[in-house]
Amino acid sequence: MTVPNIKKFLRENADLRYADFNRKFVSSRYPILGVRIPLLKKFANEIEPEQIDLDGDLSTEEILLYGFSAAQFKNEDEQIEYLQNILPYIDNWLTCDSIVCALKCLKGEKAYQFFVSLLKNEKEFTTRVGLVGLMRNFLKTDKLPDLLSEIRQIENDAFYVKMATAWLYCELATINFEVAKKEIENCKDEFIKSKAISKARESFRLTAEQKQELQKLRK
Numbered sequence: 001m002t003v004p005n006i007k008k009f010l011r012e013n014a015d016l017r018y019a020d021f022n023r024k025f026v027s028s029r030y031p032i033l034g035v036r037i038p039l040l041k042k043f044a045n046e047i048e049p050e051q052i053d054l055d056g057d058l059s060t061e062e063i064l065l066y067g068f069s070a071a072q073f074k075n076e077d078e079q080i081e082y083l084q085n086i087l088p089y090i091d092n093w094l095t096c097d098s099i100v101c102a103l104k105c106l107k108g109e110k111a112y113q114f115f116v117s118l119l120k121n122e123k124e125f126t127t128r129v130g131l132v133g134l135m136r137n138f139l140k141t142d143k144l145p146d147l148l149s150e151i152r153q154i155e156n157d158a159f160y161v162k163m164a165t166a167w168l169y170c171e172l173a174t175i176n177f178e179v180a181k182k183e184i185e186n187c188k189d190e191f192i193k194s195k196a197i198s199k200a201r202e203s204f205r206l207t208a209e210q211k212q213e214l215q216k217l218r219k
Contacts, residue, residue, distance in 0.1 A: 045072065068102050
């Protein structure tokens with residue numbers, strides 16, 4: 001069986017204009033080649049994570065490929081292990097959100113405890129991985145009260161941590177409006193509160209009345 005040439009695939013599918021566009025919104029220490037996400041996801045089905053050389057000269061696309069290929073393993077333990085492996089290389093919102101959302105088996109107790117543990121990390125995007133993981137997998141579960149308590153204790157003041165917290169509150173508003181409203185109202189960080197309200201007011205999943213209720217929470 002022929003092993004796919006990952007570097008060759010990336011070279012052949014790189015779009016320089018798309019790469020330039022992405023660089024306006026994504027800041028990373030790894031080069032952005034401009035390979036589109038759908039192509040990466042399709043190619044990821046042909047490889048395994050171990051074929052990505054994490055000790056080599058990585059690109060943003062290779063980090064994404066590692067995460068997308070790990071999604072083929074439909075087992076919580078394996079997906080946690082692969083996420084732990086790639087975690088040190090996640091340094092922007094794109095790789096964070098894309099990889100966490102691709103790993104769909106992270107819904108059990110072990111995954112919950114793993115994501116919660118990341119909330120205490122000092123690294124901006126490690127904490128964001130924890131927040132996005134909790135948001136994607138546990139807002140509709142009985143973990144919600146404990147989850148919200150953990151989020152209130154986050155000490156990481158980084159921009160993308162705050163943005164992820166606001167995003168989480170917005171998503172929660174579409175699931176359990178009264179709980180989300182209370183969390184937003186009691187949020188001591190005015191930036192998070194303002195962003196959560198703005199995001200929620202942009203959502204088509206909330207009613208005009210709900211949006212008005214949230215608007216009243218602004219100072």
